[in-house]
Amino acid sequence: MQAWLKYLAQSSEVTQLPMDSMKGQGGIQMLLTAEQEAQQIVAAARNCETLKSKPISISRRSIRADIFSLSVKLTRLKQANDEAEKEVSNYRSHLDDEFKNKIAETTGSSGSTAKQLEEETEMKIRDLKDTASRVSPDIVGMLIKNVTTVKT
DSSP states (O other), X not given: OHHXXXXXXXXXXXXXXXXXXXXXXXXXXXXXXXXXXXXHHHHHHHHHHHHTOXXXXXXXXXXXXXXXXXXXXXXXXXXXXXXHHHHXXXXXXXXXXXXXXXXXXXXHHHHHHHHHHHHHHHHHHHHHXXXXXXXXXXXXXXXXXXXXXXXX
Protein backbone atom coordinates (compact mmCIF):
# COMPACT_ATOMS: atom_id res chain seq x y z
CA MET A 1 0.00 0.00 0.00
CA GLN A 2 2.80 2.39 0.83
CA ALA A 3 4.40 1.70 -2.53
CA TRP A 4 1.14 2.60 -4.23
CA LEU A 5 0.89 5.86 -2.29
CA LYS A 6 4.49 6.73 -3.15
CA TYR A 7 3.73 6.01 -6.81
CA LEU A 8 0.73 8.33 -6.72
CA ALA A 9 2.72 11.06 -4.99
CA GLN A 10 5.60 10.85 -7.49
CA SER A 11 3.61 10.10 -10.63
CA SER A 12 3.44 12.87 -13.18
CA GLU A 13 0.44 11.22 -14.81
CA VAL A 14 -1.91 12.11 -11.96
CA THR A 15 -3.54 15.42 -12.71
CA GLN A 16 -5.27 17.64 -10.23
CA LEU A 17 -8.70 18.90 -11.16
CA PRO A 18 -9.21 22.65 -10.90
CA MET A 19 -11.60 23.76 -8.17
CA ASP A 20 -13.82 25.76 -10.55
CA SER A 21 -14.68 22.55 -12.40
CA MET A 22 -16.14 21.14 -9.20
CA LYS A 23 -18.82 23.83 -8.89
CA GLY A 24 -22.40 22.82 -8.38
CA GLN A 25 -23.97 19.41 -8.05
CA GLY A 26 -21.54 17.73 -10.46
CA GLY A 27 -18.55 18.71 -8.36
CA ILE A 28 -20.16 17.41 -5.20
CA GLN A 29 -21.02 14.16 -6.94
CA MET A 30 -17.43 13.80 -8.16
CA LEU A 31 -16.12 14.36 -4.63
CA LEU A 32 -18.51 11.76 -3.23
CA THR A 33 -17.46 9.26 -5.88
CA ALA A 34 -13.78 9.93 -5.21
CA GLU A 35 -14.36 9.49 -1.48
CA GLN A 36 -16.09 6.14 -2.04
CA GLU A 37 -13.23 4.96 -4.27
CA ALA A 38 -10.71 6.03 -1.64
CA GLN A 39 -12.62 4.10 1.02
CA GLN A 40 -12.61 1.02 -1.21
CA ILE A 41 -8.85 1.33 -1.77
CA VAL A 42 -8.22 1.71 1.97
CA ALA A 43 -10.46 -1.27 2.72
CA ALA A 44 -8.67 -3.35 0.09
CA ALA A 45 -5.30 -2.34 1.52
CA ARG A 46 -6.40 -3.33 5.01
CA ASN A 47 -7.56 -6.69 3.67
CA CYS A 48 -4.15 -7.19 2.00
CA GLU A 49 -2.34 -6.40 5.25
CA THR A 50 -4.56 -8.69 7.30
CA LEU A 51 -4.40 -11.53 4.79
CA LYS A 52 -0.66 -11.08 4.20
CA SER A 53 -1.24 -11.40 0.49
CA LYS A 54 0.23 -9.55 -2.46
CA PRO A 55 -0.33 -5.81 -2.65
CA ILE A 56 -2.93 -4.54 -5.06
CA SER A 57 -1.54 -4.49 -8.57
CA ILE A 58 -2.81 -1.78 -10.83
CA SER A 59 -1.33 -1.38 -14.25
CA ARG A 60 -0.31 1.91 -15.78
CA ARG A 61 -2.71 1.20 -18.60
CA SER A 62 -5.72 1.08 -16.25
CA ILE A 63 -4.57 4.28 -14.52
CA ARG A 64 -4.22 6.02 -17.88
CA ALA A 65 -7.67 4.78 -18.90
CA ASP A 66 -9.14 6.11 -15.65
CA ILE A 67 -7.43 9.46 -16.11
CA PHE A 68 -8.63 9.65 -19.70
CA SER A 69 -12.23 8.84 -18.72
CA LEU A 70 -12.08 11.47 -15.98
CA SER A 71 -10.73 14.06 -18.41
CA VAL A 72 -13.54 13.23 -20.85
CA LYS A 73 -16.09 13.59 -18.05
CA LEU A 74 -14.48 16.85 -16.97
CA THR A 75 -14.68 18.15 -20.55
CA ARG A 76 -18.35 17.21 -20.72
CA LEU A 77 -19.00 18.92 -17.38
CA LYS A 78 -17.29 22.10 -18.60
CA GLN A 79 -19.34 22.05 -21.81
CA ALA A 80 -22.55 21.52 -19.84
CA ASN A 81 -21.59 24.34 -17.49
CA ASP A 82 -20.86 26.68 -20.41
CA GLU A 83 -24.18 25.82 -22.07
CA ALA A 84 -26.04 26.37 -18.80
CA GLU A 85 -24.36 29.75 -18.33
CA LYS A 86 -25.32 30.75 -21.88
CA GLU A 87 -28.94 29.72 -21.29
CA VAL A 88 -29.03 31.64 -18.01
CA SER A 89 -27.57 34.76 -19.61
CA ASN A 90 -30.05 34.52 -22.52
CA TYR A 91 -32.96 34.12 -20.12
CA ARG A 92 -31.71 36.98 -17.96
CA SER A 93 -31.39 39.29 -20.99
CA HIS A 94 -34.89 38.24 -22.11
CA LEU A 95 -36.30 39.16 -18.69
CA ASP A 96 -34.40 42.46 -18.72
CA ASP A 97 -35.86 43.30 -22.14
CA GLU A 98 -39.39 42.51 -20.94
CA PHE A 99 -38.84 44.64 -17.84
CA LYS A 100 -37.56 47.58 -19.91
CA ASN A 101 -40.56 47.29 -22.26
CA LYS A 102 -43.00 47.30 -19.34
CA ILE A 103 -41.29 50.32 -17.82
CA ALA A 104 -41.40 52.11 -21.17
CA GLU A 105 -45.12 51.34 -21.49
CA THR A 106 -45.81 52.45 -17.93
CA THR A 107 -43.77 55.63 -18.24
CA GLY A 108 -45.42 56.49 -21.54
CA SER A 109 -48.88 56.05 -20.13
CA SER A 110 -48.08 58.07 -17.01
CA GLY A 111 -46.81 60.90 -19.23
CA SER A 112 -50.02 60.87 -21.24
CA THR A 113 -52.03 60.66 -18.01
CA ALA A 114 -50.24 63.74 -16.68
CA LYS A 115 -51.02 65.63 -19.91
CA GLN A 116 -54.65 64.58 -19.70
CA LEU A 117 -54.90 65.74 -16.08
CA GLU A 118 -53.29 69.07 -16.98
CA GLU A 119 -55.77 69.62 -19.80
CA GLU A 120 -58.72 68.75 -17.55
CA THR A 121 -57.45 71.16 -14.90
CA GLU A 122 -57.10 73.97 -17.44
CA MET A 123 -60.64 73.29 -18.67
CA LYS A 124 -62.04 73.43 -15.14
CA ILE A 125 -60.16 76.70 -14.47
CA ARG A 126 -61.61 78.20 -17.68
CA ASP A 127 -65.10 77.04 -16.70
CA LEU A 128 -64.75 78.62 -13.25
CA LYS A 129 -63.49 81.90 -14.76
CA ASP A 130 -66.40 81.94 -17.23
CA THR A 131 -68.91 81.25 -14.48
CA ALA A 132 -67.32 83.93 -12.26
CA SER A 133 -67.42 86.50 -15.08
CA ARG A 134 -71.10 85.73 -15.75
CA VAL A 135 -72.15 85.82 -12.12
CA SER A 136 -69.93 88.69 -10.91
CA PRO A 137 -72.23 91.56 -12.06
CA ASP A 138 -75.12 89.99 -10.17
CA ILE A 139 -73.02 89.48 -7.05
CA VAL A 140 -71.64 93.05 -7.21
CA GLY A 141 -75.14 94.38 -7.53
CA MET A 142 -76.36 92.33 -4.59
CA LEU A 143 -73.42 93.50 -2.45
CA ILE A 144 -74.02 97.17 -3.29
CA LYS A 145 -77.71 96.78 -2.53
CA ASN A 146 -77.02 95.20 0.85
CA VAL A 147 -74.39 97.76 1.77
CA THR A 148 -76.44 100.78 0.81
CA THR A 149 -79.62 99.58 2.42
CA VAL A 150 -79.90 100.59 6.05
CA LYS A 151 -82.12 98.55 8.28
CA THR A 152 -84.07 100.47 10.87
